[in-house]
Amino acid sequence: MALVLLVFDSMQSCINASGFDIHFLSKYADQWMGKVKNILVVDDDSSFLASLIDGFSDMENLSVIAADNGKDALSILKEKSIDLLITDLKMPGLSGFELVAYVGRHYSDLPIIVMTAFGTPEMEENFRLLGVTHFIEKPLDYNDLIAKVYAILDNPQESGSNFDVSAKENLLNVLQEVAKTRYNGEVIVKCAEKTGRIFVYHGSVAWVVASTFRRTLIHCLTDHTDIDSEELQAVFQECKKSGKNFAETLIEWELVDRDALRHLLLAHIARAFADIVSWPDTDVMFVQEHREYQSNLIYDLDELLEMVDKLKTIGSVEAIINPGVEKPSLLQKNSELRTEALFESLDLLEGFVNAGVVSPSGALLSAPAKSNQNFEAAVSSINDVVLAAQRLTVAAGCGTGDTVEITSKDASILALCFNENEDLLNTLPGKAHVHVVLVLSNLGNQVLAKLKYRKYAKRFFQDFLRAGKDG
């Protein structure tokens, strides 16, 4: 209570000190011809509201209506004729940002004063994009507030917000302004229960999320690239651990090339953007952030709009993505199954030493990737290891082991068993059973090499089965 009185006292002193005397006030009272102007003040701090109401109670022809949240403010706006809105930004429920956006859209002539505790020039610029022309910093300078209130009410036409009526144009205007200013932040679009978020970095679009577009990036990547969920999981873990950018890590790990990923992401965000643009009666606001985006996978607005148009013409994301992204499978590249295709892929792994495809009896099915007597001599022994490991896992009751990795001082030997037989320790006629063996030196990124090895080996086995069936 003491604080309330103190605030009120300081307000009075400001008024006196700045010469707001009876003549000053009566000038406006005369000008408004006795009409009472309604000011709606919105803030979740009830003591602050009480002090404002008290302060304005002495002002002629001003009536202050208070609301402690954005939702109540909207109800008041619907019921009463309001001449000026003064709102805080941070409030529970409907925030000041959302309230301002709504008012800008539905009461475009209503002047707004935003009270902000973090009023930077950039923030003011952002609000100008939303049509808000008046700001006042917290803690309030009441003298300044009253001067602003009278100035605005004296000439409301110049102070109204300048939101566009067209939802699409409004969004595009905001994005174009953001592009010009090269800001970082987020354009938030609201339409009843739907929400859209357009993340911008240096004025370019980095990512778009629409609540009506439920396809995630994971769906997009697994459907349109040959990255499998195991690899995505590993990349997620790496990003979580190191704070690296997800897309950049996918590229760094050579799971997808930059151009293909760029094209894929553009088509994905264009689909979400097309959804947002189609919503009727949206509220749009821009919130600036200073967060750094660690990727250059960003898109000019024109590029994004071009893709949206393309989507409309072609009809589906898939039709756009597929020609640019899908890699040919080994079978497509090789009309006949050849282990050479597998070895070509494995040869690119960091620390690659040698590889071979081995029958369960321990015989090499083709020449190894690199001719090496020691490797050829050890192949049957590796098979023995796989079988012994499988006996161990079966005895332990944890299923039949499919991968064995032996680590020595200089190398790691990996063996992956693919077996169609129900009895996994036996081989029946007509059932495929092969072991893919890889030797990696202990140099380089073994984790990534092992992930890729599993992928290439699986792909090889699938092609092996398909070739067998086609044959």
Added chain:
Amino acid sequence: MKELIEKLKSIDGFIAAGAFSPNGEMLAEVTMGSSLAELGALANDVLLKSQKTTDIMGVGRGNMIHITAPKANILVRCLNENTDFAANEPGRAHVHMVLVITPEGNVALGKMRLEKVILELAPALR
């Protein structure tokens, strides 16, 4: 010895761990379920075959085996201080350890901790 093996219990997904003689006889174990005693001999077999493979390949003796199965990851580690791998020399430790963790368990940490614990076991076996 059991106290040292207990250190592995804090690994995410820990199921069981045990120390075995080079013949596959169990020295100590810590388990959340059934005993590892029977698995010792089978794990030894995997180790011996793996070491034979690495010897043939000439890449240094394999001392860590990681087996991936649908319901578990099995890590088998060998510590052999003997200069002649085929013999057990007095004053030199030779021990095998087995660690079983769930498929979702922390395999990387499992490998690191196993490395540490087996070195701590060695003085008792010299």
